[in-house]
Amino acid sequence: MGRAFPGHQAQRVLAVMLGLLIASLSFAPTRGAVTTELVVADRIAGVALYGFDPVAYFLDGKALAGTKAYELDFGGLSWRFRGEANRAAFAASPEVYVPRFGGYDPVALARGVPLPGHPALFVVHDGHLFLFSSPENRKAFLARPEMTAAAAKSAWPKVRRTLLP
Numbered sequence: 217m218g219r220a221f222p223g224h225q226a227q228r229v230l231a232v233m234l235g236l237l238i239a240s241l242s243f244a245p246t247r248g249a250v251t252t253e254l255v256v257a258d259r260i261a262g263v264a265l266y267g268f269d270p271v272a273y274f275l276d277g278k279a280l281a282g283t284k285a286y287e288l289d290f291g292g293l294s295w296r297f298r299g300e301a302n303r304a305a306f307a308a309s310p311e312v313y314v315p316r317f318g319g320y321d322p323v324a325l326a327r328g329v330p331l332p333g334h335p336a337l338f339v340v341h342d343g344h345l346f347l348f349s350s351p352e353n354r355k356a357f358l359a360r361p362e363m364t365a366a367a368a369k370s371a372w373p374k375v376r377r378t379l380l381p
Contacts, residue, residue, distance in 0.1 A: 262294055313345065333349055
């Protein structure tokens with residue numbers, strides 16, 4: 217008498233799983249979907265460079281986190297800055313501050329692999345910001361920056377086609 221039939225147990229399990237799925241969807245970020253993989257970003261929050269300020273690399277020579285108080289939407293992502301002056305500089309000339317190859321590691325790109333760079337592993341070279349996936353790749357780039365950048369530039373169009381627009 218109080219025993220459930222095996223079919224009823226399966227239905228209960230399915231109902232619980234469906235309920236959990238629906239509940240998880242209702243807690244998804246309401247900010248809008250990130251529609252690009254062309255820039256290294258926190259895909260859940262939709263924040264470019266994981267919240268690091270792209271202007272700070274040039275002005276401070278450091279990887280510094282921006283704040284939500286100084287955000288700017290650009291290219292389908294939110295970009296964070298340390299202050300109003302950095303946000304204004306980016307808004308006036310984003311092409312100067314957006315990392316080359318969207319922040320993908322140029323050493324990996326030269327091999328045809330879209331490996332996201334880490335915002336703390338960077339080089340500003342020849343007026344451009346480059347991010348790297350490892351200290352070893354950063355070191356390899358510094359050994360031959362022009363050659364590596366040229367190889368990455370050559371490979372980028374083909375690799376870029378494999379990413380979501």
